[in-house]
Amino acid sequence: MLTVNYYNDFFEIGQQKINFSFYELSLPDDDPVYTLKKVMEDLDFSGLLANCSDKGRTGYNPIMMYAVITYANMRGIRSIDRIVDLCERDIAFIWLTQGRKPKRDAFYEFKSKKLTSDILDDLNYQFMRRLQKEGFVTLKELFIDVTKIEANANRYTFVWRGSINYHLAGLLDSIDKLYSDYNSFLQDNGFGEKYELGNAQMFVIDGIDKVRDVIEKNRKRKITKHKKLSNNRIxxxxxxxxxEMLKLQKNLMAIADGEGIVFVNGKGKRKPKLQQLYEELEHCGQRLMSYKECFEIMGKDRNSYSKTDLEATFMRMKEDHMLNGQLKPAYNVQIAVENYFIVHSYVSNDRTDYNTLIPVLEKHKKAFGEVLEEVTADSGYCSEKNLLYLKENKIDSYIKLQDHEKRKTRAYSKDIGKYYNMKTTVFDDEQVYICHDDRELRHINTEKKEQNGYTQTYEVYGCSDCSGCEHKSKCLYKYNPDKDIDKNKVMKINEVWEELREKSHANIQSEKGILKRQIRSIQTEGHFGDIKENEDFRRFNYRTSDKVYKEFMLFAIGRNINKYHRFLYAKLKKFEGKLQEKTA
Structure with a gap:
């Protein structure tokens, strides 16, 4: 009953005359607010209404609230205070609210509690299906790109994994000394036998030895003015x-109770040795717990976070406010576009793009089924994991390779040390590479490398004897004639990866691939250029990834309806390639 009332209230079903029609008279006939309401009439708001309680006082109509927020985003307005003001002054907002004046608390409650990310996705996908029926999109191809948008976090509240590792190594040295002092204290005073306490053994944390090695190397490199090594070991x-440290504190407290040792504080009072040990253990234990908490917040996938937005990662932005390579807390925002419409958006705190492609494609499969046929993206998405996923799901890859521009150079084709510039033959059912000096490189073994849960397989080929070869300096990597005189050529080839790369490269070099790259650069990068420059959307207003995603998704839905409005009024046409220039 509640649902029907909300629908009737907003869409005026069964009414011959629209309430507040005098507001409508002042609006232009082609105002986007009419397109918004036309779109919303075909949407199913059951998911949104399910989050609304029918108990207590009746609040504002959630469909109306969604319409107001969406229309505000259509006009590039994200501030709640600004929306509240427009609901009292702007004729289009007054027409949507039918004269009601929701306050900021109502909007905040609606966005935080009722309008979830899943509901936003569902409403956007319903709109996409409508566009599919009307022929604006096919949902069979996606053009994907990503940008970084600054988080609503303080710029200098960073926590770095390398810094924590550095201080953790020093802390463990201090704790090790405390353990020695604790054992000496028990032995010197005979408390070990009296209270049946054994010597304490210092605990070991895996990986800290390698951290210490990097610290020592960096100290030497600082003297020689070399660049510091990364110390981001997990x-x-x-x-x-x-x-373990807490047990030592309990032991010391038991000794203090048994011996009548009183803890003292204040000026002019000397603390007993037992109290000093107890307080130092407590201080070091608190520091250790704080580092443990930092590692848990950071996880294994990133090396930094902000104290004021724990889910934001520090990234290098194109706009540098201090002009010195400053990092800012930000989110990686990805959009999947077709015919100017944002089909999907995805927000992550990953600094790179490699791990953001598959989640978007999984969203597409879940929402629309296995209809996707082609994906076009830039070189930031080119990885074996991504290309293999596309192949397994029978999706054509139009992803640019990282060395796309390098392949055009003469140096690329003349590099005699690379396998792709060598001849190949087959001997005893095994592939053999022939180097520039006509020597054979045979298969030696197979190696596997695991990274981020994905296993890569490398085939190792090597030459048995490179002595006397006059091409060593060009063939061997970083060849030193004094040290590498007996070194032989060895190369590792990921054959699966190379096959996937060549297939994707052939696709983007085709006439169809060139057109798709044009469309991607115009539509996806055009969106980001418009969002950042014209709409001035350079910083989020909310914190945490869920709220950030909702903020951007509302903005994307507003842009989609604007695009739809422009298509309806012939202000925008589908891009089908650059027009041929007329010759004189």
Whole structure:
């Protein structure tokens, strides 16, 4: 009953005359607000209405609230205070609200509690299906790109994994000394035998030795003015280590109670040795727990986060406010576009694009089934994992390779040390490479490498004897004639990866692929250029990835309806390639 009332209230079903019709008279006939309401009439709001309670006082119509927020985003307005003001002054907003004046608390509650990310996706996908029926999109191809938008976090509240590792190594040295002092204290005073306490053994944290090695190397490199090595090794502090320190504190407290040692504080009072040990253990334990918490917040997939938005990662932005390569807390925002319409958006805190493609394609499959046939993206998405996923799902890849421009150079085709510039033959059912000096490189073994849960397989080929070869300096990587005189040529080839690369490269070099690259650069990068420059959307207003996603998705839905409005009024046409220039 509640649902029907909301629909009747907003869409005026069964009414001969529209309420507040005098507001409508002042609006132009081609105002986008009419297109918005036309679109919303065909949407199913059951998911949104399910989040609304029918108990207590009746709140504002959630369909009306969604319409107001969407229309505000159509006009590039994201501020709630600005929307509240327009509901009182702007004729289009007054027409949507039918004269009601929702306040900021109502909008905040609606966006935070009732309008979830899943509901937004569902409403957008319903609109996409309408566009598919009307012939504006096919949902069989996607053009994907990504940009970084600054998070609503303080710029200098960063936490770095390398910095934590550095201080953790120093902390563990201090704790090791404390353990020695603790054991000496028990032995010197005979408390070990009296209270049946054994010597404490210092705990070990895996990987800290390699962190210490990097620290020592960086100290030497600082003297020689060389660039510092990265110290972002993933360290995990187990739950037992802080508990071990807590046991020592309990032992010291038991000794204090048994010996009548009183803890003192204040000026002019000397703390007993036991109290000093107790407080140092407590201080180090608190630091260890704080580092453990930092590692848990950061996870294994990133090396930094902001204290004021724990889900934001520090990234290098194109706009540098200090002109010195400054990093900012930001989110990676990805859009999948077809015919200017944003079909999907995806927000992540990953600094790179490699891991953001598959989640978007999975969203497409879940929403529309296995209809996707072609994907076009830039070189940031080119990885074996992504290309293999496309192949397994029978999706044509039009992804640009990282070395696309390099392949056009003479140096690429003249590099005699690369396998693709060598001749091949087959001997005993095995592939053999022939180098520039006509020597054979045979298969040696197979190696596997695992990264981010994905396993890559490399075939290792090598020459048995490179002695006397006059091409060593050009063939061997970083060849040193003094040290590498007996070194032989060895190369690792990921054959699966190379096959996928060549297939994708052939696609983008075709006439169809060239057109798709043009469309991608115009539509996806055009969206981001318009969003950042014209709409001034350079920084999010909300914190945490879920709220950030909802903020951007509302903005994307508003842009989609604007595009639809322009198509309806012939202000926008489908891009079918650059027009041929007329010759004189």
């Amino acid at each position: 360290i995990e502090i187990d739950n037992c280590s802080p508990l």
